[in-house]
Amino acid sequence: xxxxxRGLKAGILSALGAxxxxxxxxxxxxxxxxxxxxxxxxxxxxxxxxxxxxGGLICLGGTNNSLQKFLSVQAGEEAWLSVRQTLLRSLxxxxxxxxxxxxxxxxxxDGIVLRLEVPALGVLFWPAFxxxxxxxxxxxxxxxxxxxxxxxxxxxxxGVPQQILFLGILFSLWMAGExxxxxxxxxxxVLAGVAAIGLAAVLVIREIVRRGDxxxxxxxxxxxxxxxxxxxxxxxxxxxxxxxxxxxxxxxGLFKGAGExxxxxxxxxxxxxxxxxxxxxxxxxxxxxxxxxHQGQRKEMEHLLRRxxxxxxxxxxxxxxxxxxxxxxxxxxxxxxxxxDGYLVLMILAVGQSVNVWAGSPGWVLQMTGHQGLLLRITLxxxxxxxxxxxxxxxxxxxxxxxxxxxxxxxxxNLAMVYSARKLVGVTTxxxxxxxxTPHSTSP
Numbered sequence: 066x067x068x069x070x071r072g073l074k075a076g077i078l079s080a081l082g083a084x085x086x087x088x089x090x091x092x093x094x095x096x097x098x099x100x101x102x103x104x105x106x107x108x109x110x111x112x113x114x115x116x117x118x119x120g121g122l123i124c125l126g127g128t129n130n131s132l133q134k135f136l137s138v139q140a141g142e143e144a145w146l147s148v149r150q151t152l153l154r155s156l157x158x159x160x161x162x163x164x165x166x167x168x169x170x171x172x173x174x175d176g177i178v179l180r181l182e183v184p185a186l187g188v189l190f191w192p193a194f195x196x197x198x199x200x201x202x203x204x205x206x207x208x209x210x211x212x213x214x215x216x217x218x219x220x221x222x223x224g225v226p227q228q229i230l231f232l233g234i235l236f237s238l239w240m241a242g243e244x245x246x247x248x249x250x251x252x253x254x255v256l257a258g259v260a261a262i263g264l265a266a267v268l269v270i271r272e273i274v275r276r277g278d279x280x281x282x283x284x285x286x287x288x289x290x291x292x293x294x295x296x297x298x299x300x301x302x303x304x305x306x307x308x309x310x311x312x313x314x315x316x317x318g319l320f321k322g323a324g325e326x327x328x329x330x331x332x333x334x335x336x337x338x339x340x341x342x343x344x345x346x347x348x349x350x351x352x353x354x355x356x357x358x359h360q361g362q363r364k365e366m367e368h369l370l371r372r373x374x375x376x377x378x379x380x381x382x383x384x385x386x387x388x389x390x391x392x393x394x395x396x397x398x399x400x401x402x403x404x405x406d407g408y409l410v411l412m413i414l415a416v417g418q419s420v421n422v423w424a425g426s427p428g429w430v431l432q433m434t435g436h437q438g439l440l441l442r443i444t445l446x447x448x449x450x451x452x453x454x455x456x457x458x459x460x461x462x463x464x465x466x467x468x469x470x471x472x473x474x475x476x477x478x479n480l481a482m483v484y485s486a487r488k489l490v491g492v493t494t495x496x497x498x499x500x501x502x503t504p505h506s507t508s509p
Contacts, residue, residue, distance in 0.1 A: 417472025
């Protein structure tokens with residue numbers, strides 16, 4: 066696809082469908098978990114999901130984003146042999162990252178089980194690791210299709226098949242009136258993930274075979290070492306960003322118990338709905354930013370980013386207003402009265418997310434234009450402040466104090482990234498105050 070902006074529009078339409086489904090299924094999942102498990106087990110499941118995401122990022126070693134970056138250029142030049150070689154070298158890095166995470170999980174697992182006081186977690190070491198590996202493979206398969214501008218396939222592979230299967234299983238258990246323990250629910254999740262990975266593998270292999278080899282085409286694939294060197298800053302940034310977004314839940318769970326983690330985790334999931342519109346854009350944006358930067362389309366990139374930020378901020382504002390007026394009723398009806406204490410936590414987190422959406426996608430601009438190191442430093446500084454302040458307030462103020470600290474740190478991080486993107490790349494990313502006309506193309 067020669068026009069990156071046109072590819073982005075097509076991708077966003079697919080992303081709207083995929084993200085819309087994941088939003089609806091996320092609601093259903095949080096409700097069904099409350100129906101089929103006890104409150105402490107729900108909290109432990111949320112902690113486990115955060116462990117899976119963190120572990121999956123470590124397993125990937127940042128290759129999901131660097132893969133998109135290289136494939137967006139290689140596929141644009143019809144260099145399909147290079148595409149295949151880059152994918153295989155990404156899998157090698159994934160194997161190394163998986164071995165490293167397996168060791169880290171082994172060393173920390175008993176401590177996590179002890180702090181959460183949920184004995185059922187003790188037998189879930191291997192299921193947890195397999196879920197991390199499934200997450201990594203699912204992300205890599207999705208990145209392959211997004212990098213080659215097959216946004217529709219890539220976005221629908223990113224969690225949708227697994228979620229459909231898992232929801233079907235939980236719904237069946239609920240309709241049967243059965244209460245299940247945490248171990249059984251996690252094993253069903255693994256089964257759904259294995260089926261989803263099988264589907265992704267078939268589609269990737271079919272696409273590679275269909276395209277064939279074009280050895281004469283440029284650019285060449287990076288070596289494994291080159292790919293690893295480019296990916297490492299990305300993985301540190303992604304892991305730090307993940308910890309930044311989940312350190313609050315970890316603090317509540319480890320210092321207040323799994324029961325309070327269930328309430329905080331549920332409110333966090335609701336607050337993340339404000340960022341759903343931005344996630345739709347970010348699902349297809351990295352490859353487009355990389356290509357537009359490669360082609361020197363700076364003004365067009367800025368206008369595109371700011372228009373998208375304006376649209377996503379408008380949607381997030383509507384969700385924020387809905388939470389303000391009807392949040393209590395929604396929580397009580399879906400989750401029960403024991404979750405109503407989380408309403409103030411929800412509103413604090415939602416305000417932080419609204420600023421995050423207003424800022425747009427400055428992090429992806431920095432990451433896709435060669436400023437991964439700076440992005441990592443910003444994220445690590447914010448993470449350190451978030452962690453220290455959360456540890457200071459969690460004992461005395463609980464979830465409300467943790468939510469306040471986390472929202473403030475999220476605001477500070479976004480302001481730093483917006484400033485850096487403007488200064489280093491020459492691109493402003495935050496939402497327009499007034500509508501703007503499309504600039505004339507400046508690309509050669």
